[in-house]
Amino acid sequence: MEGKEMGREEAFTTFQGCVAEVLDIDPAQVTPEARWAEDLDADSLAVVEITLALNDAFSIRLPDVDPSKLSTVGQAFDIVAELVGV
Numbered sequence: 001m002e003g004k005e006m007g008r009e010e011a012f013t014t015f016q017g018c019v020a021e022v023l024d025i026d027p028a029q030v031t032p033e034a035r036w037a038e039d040l041d042a043d044s045l046a047v048v049e050i051t052l053a054l055n056d057a058f059s060i061r062l063p064d065v066d067p068s069k070l071s072t073v074g075q076a077f078d079i080v081a082e083l084v085g086v
Helices: 008-023 036-040 044-058 073-084
Strands: none
Touching: 008 044, 008 073, 036 073, 044 073
Protein backbone atom coordinates (compact mmCIF):
# COMPACT_ATOMS: atom_id res chain seq x y z
CA MET A 1 0.00 0.00 0.00
CA GLU A 2 2.56 2.51 -1.13
CA GLY A 3 1.70 6.18 -1.27
CA LYS A 4 -1.17 5.81 1.20
CA GLU A 5 -2.45 9.25 2.03
CA MET A 6 -2.93 10.29 5.61
CA GLY A 7 -6.55 10.56 6.70
CA ARG A 8 -7.93 13.32 8.89
CA GLU A 9 -8.12 11.06 11.96
CA GLU A 10 -4.53 9.88 11.55
CA ALA A 11 -3.41 13.47 10.99
CA PHE A 12 -5.13 14.56 14.22
CA THR A 13 -3.44 11.72 16.14
CA THR A 14 -0.05 12.95 14.88
CA PHE A 15 -1.00 16.56 15.69
CA GLN A 16 -2.16 15.49 19.15
CA GLY A 17 1.13 13.67 19.78
CA CYS A 18 3.22 16.69 18.81
CA VAL A 19 1.25 19.04 21.06
CA ALA A 20 1.27 16.61 23.98
CA GLU A 21 5.01 16.03 23.69
CA VAL A 22 5.87 19.74 23.65
CA LEU A 23 3.51 20.55 26.54
CA ASP A 24 4.39 17.34 28.43
CA ILE A 25 0.73 16.40 28.88
CA ASP A 26 -1.48 13.39 28.17
CA PRO A 27 -2.47 13.34 24.47
CA ALA A 28 -6.08 12.79 25.61
CA GLN A 29 -6.10 16.40 26.87
CA VAL A 30 -5.46 17.65 23.33
CA THR A 31 -9.02 17.76 22.00
CA PRO A 32 -10.43 20.00 19.25
CA GLU A 33 -12.35 21.98 21.89
CA ALA A 34 -9.34 22.51 24.18
CA ARG A 35 -8.24 26.13 24.47
CA TRP A 36 -4.49 26.72 24.22
CA ALA A 37 -3.97 29.05 27.15
CA GLU A 38 -6.87 28.23 29.43
CA ASP A 39 -6.99 24.43 29.11
CA LEU A 40 -3.49 23.45 28.02
CA ASP A 41 -1.48 26.21 29.67
CA ALA A 42 0.43 26.84 26.41
CA ASP A 43 2.37 30.09 26.47
CA SER A 44 3.80 31.84 23.40
CA LEU A 45 7.10 29.93 23.60
CA ALA A 46 5.23 26.62 23.69
CA VAL A 47 3.22 27.66 20.64
CA VAL A 48 6.46 28.32 18.73
CA GLU A 49 7.81 24.91 19.79
CA ILE A 50 4.54 23.23 18.75
CA THR A 51 4.69 24.97 15.37
CA LEU A 52 8.22 23.68 14.79
CA ALA A 53 7.23 20.16 15.84
CA LEU A 54 4.23 20.21 13.49
CA ASN A 55 6.35 21.51 10.61
CA ASP A 56 8.71 18.54 11.09
CA ALA A 57 6.02 15.91 11.69
CA PHE A 58 3.98 16.86 8.63
CA SER A 59 6.80 18.17 6.40
CA ILE A 60 4.95 21.47 6.00
CA ARG A 61 5.63 25.14 6.66
CA LEU A 62 2.94 26.61 8.88
CA PRO A 63 2.21 30.25 8.12
CA ASP A 64 2.63 32.88 10.79
CA VAL A 65 -0.78 33.19 12.40
CA ASP A 66 -1.94 35.66 14.99
CA PRO A 67 -2.27 33.46 18.09
CA SER A 68 -5.23 35.53 19.28
CA LYS A 69 -7.18 34.21 16.27
CA LEU A 70 -6.50 30.59 17.21
CA SER A 71 -7.99 30.02 20.61
CA THR A 72 -8.68 26.28 20.25
CA VAL A 73 -6.76 23.20 19.19
CA GLY A 74 -9.39 22.53 16.51
CA GLN A 75 -8.77 25.90 14.84
CA ALA A 76 -5.04 25.20 14.66
CA PHE A 77 -5.59 21.66 13.42
CA ASP A 78 -7.80 22.96 10.60
CA ILE A 79 -4.84 24.96 9.29
CA VAL A 80 -2.57 21.90 9.43
CA ALA A 81 -5.24 19.70 7.83
CA GLU A 82 -5.66 22.15 4.98
CA LEU A 83 -1.89 22.23 4.33
CA VAL A 84 -1.68 18.43 4.46
CA GLY A 85 -4.79 18.04 2.33
CA VAL A 86 -7.03 16.05 4.68
